[in-house]
Amino acid sequence: MDMKVKQKLGLKERYALMTRGLDWQTTYQPMDAVFPYDKFEGIKIHDWDKWEDPFRLTMEAYWKYQAEKERKLYAIIDAFNQNNGHLGVTDARYINALKIFITAVTPLEYMAHRAYSHVGRQFRGAGARVACQMQAIDELRHFQTQIHSMSNYNKHYNGFHDYRHMNDRVWYLSVPKSFGEDAFTAGPFEFLTSISFSFEYVLTNLLFVPFISGAAYNGDMAATTFGFSAQSDEARHMTLGLEIIKFMLEQDPDNLPIVQRWIDKWTWRGIRLLSIVAMMMDYMLPKRVMSWKESWELYFEESVGALFKDLARYGITVPACWAQTKIEKEHVSHQTWATFYQYGAAAGFHTWLPGKEELDWLSEKYPDTFDQYYRPRLEYWAEQAAEGKRFYSKTLPMLCQVCQIPMFFTEPDDPTKICYRETDYNGDKYHTCSDGCKHVFDNEPEKYVQAWLPVQQIYQGNCFNPGVDPTAEGFDPLAAVLDYYHIVSGRDNLDFDGSEDQKNFDVWRQTAKNNT
Amino acid sequence: MTVIAIKPYVGEVRDRVENFHGNQLLFIGWEDHLFFASPYAFPFPPAMRFGDVLEQVLPGTYGVHPDWSKVDWDQAQWFKSGQPWVPDVNKSLAENGLKHKDVIRFRTPGLTGIKGSFS
Amino acid sequence: MSNVFIIFQTNEDTRNIVEAILQDNDAASVNEQPAMVRIDSPGMLRIRRETVEDKMGRDFDLQELHVNLISLSGNINETDDEFSLSWKH
Numbered sequence: 122m123d124m125k126v127k128q129k130l131g132l133k134e135r136y137a138l139m140t141r142g143l144d145w146q147t148t149y150q151p152m153d154a155v156f157p158y159d160k161f162e163g164i165k166i167h168d169w170d171k172w173e174d175p176f177r178l179t180m181e182a183y184w185k186y187q188a189e190k191e192r193k194l195y196a197i198i199d200a201f202n203q204n205n206g207h208l209g210v211t212d213a214r215y216i217n218a219l220k221i222f223i224t225a226v227t228p229l230e231y232m233a234h235r236a237y238s239h240v241g242r243q244f245r246g247a248g249a250r251v252a253c254q255m256q257a258i259d260e261l262r263h264f265q266t267q268i269h270s271m272s273n274y275n276k277h278y279n280g281f282h283d284y285r286h287m288n289d290r291v292w293y294l295s296v297p298k299s300f301g302e303d304a305f306t307a308g309p310f311e312f313l314t315s316i317s318f319s320f321e322y323v324l325t326n327l328l329f330v331p332f333i334s335g336a337a338y339n340g341d342m343a344a345t346t347f348g349f350s351a352q353s354d355e356a357r358h359m360t361l362g363l364e365i366i367k368f369m370l371e372q373d374p375d376n377l378p379i380v381q382r383w384i385d386k387w388t389w390r391g392i393r394l395l396s397i398v399a400m401m402m403d404y405m406l407p408k409r410v411m412s413w414k415e416s417w418e419l420y421f422e423e424s425v426g427a428l429f430k431d432l433a434r435y436g437i438t439v440p441a442c443w444a445q446t447k448i449e450k451e452h453v454s455h456q457t458w459a460t461f462y463q464y465g466a467a468a469g470f471h472t473w474l475p476g477k478e479e480l481d482w483l484s485e486k487y488p489d490t491f492d493q494y495y496r497p498r499l500e501y502w503a504e505q506a507a508e509g510k511r512f513y514s515k516t517l518p519m520l521c522q523v524c525q526i527p528m529f530f531t532e533p534d535d536p537t538k539i540c541y542r543e544t545d546y547n548g549d550k551y552h553t554c555s556d557g558c559k560h561v562f563d564n565e566p567e568k569y570v571q572a573w574l575p576v577q578q579i580y581q582g583n584c585f586n587p588g589v590d591p592t593a594e595g596f597d598p599l600a601a602v603l604d605y606y607h608i609v610s611g612r613d614n615l616d617f618d619g620s621e622d623q624k625n626f627d628v629w630r631q632t633a634k635n636n637t
Numbered sequence: 638m639t640v641i642a643i644k645p646y647v648g649e650v651r652d653r654v655e656n657f658h659g660n661q662l663l664f665i666g667w668e669d670h671l672f673f674a675s676p677y678a679f680p681f682p683p684a685m686r687f688g689d690v691l692e693q694v695l696p697g698t699y700g701v702h703p704d705w706s707k708v709d710w711d712q713a714q715w716f717k718s719g720q721p722w723v724p725d726v727n728k729s730l731a732e733n734g735l736k737h738k739d740v741i742r743f744r745t746p747g748l749t750g751i752k753g754s755f756s
Numbered sequence: 757m758s759n760v761f762i763i764f765q766t767n768e769d770t771r772n773i774v775e776a777i778l779q780d781n782d783a784a785s786v787n788e789q790p791a792m793v794r795i796d797s798p799g800m801l802r803i804r805r806e807t808v809e810d811k812m813g814r815d816f817d818l819q820e821l822h823v824n825l826i827s828l829s830g831n832i833n834e835t836d837d838e839f840s841l842s843w844k845h
Contacts (some may be wrong), residue, residue: 161642498756501672567639581658
């Protein structure tokens with residue numbers, strides 16, 4: 122009897138069947154009218170079929186593995202919650218890093234979900250569309266799993282209660298919000314360069330690998346699980362980022378200068394955004410895995426360095442900020458924490474000064490800068506606080522027009538001088554914190570003049586609740602702004618020591634040890 | 638290129654001077670004192686006397702620093718947009734040529750912050 | 757030659773995968789950190805389905821890697837039998 126062997130399709134063929142030939146040339150309407158957004162940026166594409174997806178995940182496999190990830194994640198979260206896992210974290214100070222996470226990162230995940238859905242519609246190539254569609258679903262999953270994982274903390278700790286409202290209003294949250302809005306309002310190719318390449322491939326390892334490993338080290342299995350579960354999708358997203366870059370560069374030589382400009386811009390914007398992660402690593406983990414500087418060297422200088430060596434064959438060079446970042450890795454975590462410490466009355470989380478052992482750790486990790494520039498300040502503030510004179514800045518800071526971070530970064534060649542850059546445009550002055558942010562502004566000023574800078578908005582009277590009268594006698598502007606933010610003063614802000622969080626944690630931990 | 642978009646547009650300037658109810662913004666930084674995280678932003682009426690900024694406003698902002706009581710304004714060096722500049726304390730901000738969102742800094746020679754750390 | 761790397765969550769499945777990688781990649785090195793394991797390899801790293809199946813004692817689809825993967829670097833090439841990362845073209 123003749124046996125007819127039915128050859129199983131290989132992975133590449135299976136994937137091709139899913140992503141090729143599903144699209145068509147439109148006839149009722151011109152293609153340019155159906156896909157109006159994928160040309161104005163100047164990127165030239167000649168053959169969309171040259172698009173190569175490195176991960177060839179079919180829909181069937183996608184659902185199967187994502188479902189498995191979800192089952193694992195919720196099993197761990199349930200166990201963590203049922204066992205009061207939050208009492209097993211090293212110290213409740215750590216939980217303040219999660220408050221930053223849910224207010225700053227989680228809303229960005231949702232924005233990313235919307236943006237990938239939008240961009241997935243705009244490419245005329247089916248391969249890119251499928252990749253964006255899967256990523257849009259992933260981003261929604263990250264948003265949901267982060268909320269579910271952190272909702273248990275919200276039952277016990279302050280500051281988690283209104284993350285979405287805060288994201289649109291609170292001064293430091295305008296940094297991630299404006300970063301996302303800048304990316305999501307760009308054209309589809311710039312968007313993929315910004316988020317898929319510069320953010321996901323070049324930078325997210327710094328948040329989701331060493332910081333999340335640090336969360337595990339501090340006993341937080343909830344954050345570890347959502348963090349690593351999200352990052353398992355990121356591995357796929359990173360390959361989309363690398364593919365879009367290669368695809369643009371292989372399609373037409375005219376694309377090179379545009380791509381290089383986007384890489385320079387978005388690497389810099391991402392690095393500014395990561396300032397807060399630097400501070401979370403160095404100041405907010407009671408037990409530390411590695412310093413920010415060490416993470417930077419491993420995941421940026423070494424890994425990203427290898428990537429750019431590879432891209433050199435297309436004529437791409439390392440991002441323009443490369444030399445400056447090698448200097449800033451020594452400073453940025455200290456400068457950021459010092460800023461939050463002095464504006465701790467206006468933050469939605471608690472701040473503190475490092476203890477003696479922590480100062481010594483920082484001195485050891487930053488031998489060239491910490492003792493010289495940062496330790497004296499922190500020790501002086503500790504002395505003052507001990508005398509009942511805890512230092513709070515009462516005047517609002519000057520912000521960078523582009524990254525919207527207070528202008529606390531120093532000159533690349535002199536860590537004792539604040540870096541000031543400015544541009545005159547249409548009769549107004551615009552200030553930026555760095556050459557990187559100034560270049561971004563100067564390239565597209567009409568976009569950045571629109572920045573909703575929290576300090577300027579407060580001074581215009583736009584950050585008070587309806588009905589509040591700023592001219593009334595005894596008006597307290599800080600109190601009015603905190604009301605508008607939904608930050609409860611005396612509960613969500615100020616020092617960790619003496620906070621409700623600190624007291625509750627101590628009492629609960631005690632009752633976890635015995636019956637009284 | 639000022640606009641990269643599907644069609645040209647004019648961005649809305651959200652912090653133009655008309656929005657500040659008669660005030661204009663002035664940014665002020667104290668050199669060599671990184672104790673204060675960043676330069677500060679102030680809304681001032683353009684007719685305000687420059688000396689009043691030094692005497693009435695800045696002490697509330699910088700007074701907590703141990704160097705503040707040692708500041709000698711006769712020795713202070715001023716910079717506007719990074720260039721040397723000499724203000725007249727008895728003239729108004731407008732008469733001193735200060736416009737909306739100008740940035741000025743002052744350096745107080747000999748004062749270098751906590752234990753000489755420039756903080 | 758630059759390193760490529762791959763990072764997995766630490767668990768029973770990945771213990772077998774890591775063993776398989778070390779068997780098939782002489783120059784690979786392991787770095788264990790809280791809850792994760794990172795493998796670096798100069799220039800190239802390959803994961804062979806057969807070796808993983810030997811270690812696990814069951815069938816293994818290379819796309820199962822997605823479940824426990826944290827991060828990676830390098831250019832990916834993926835077939836039914838082998839998943840590789842490299843800086844080659």
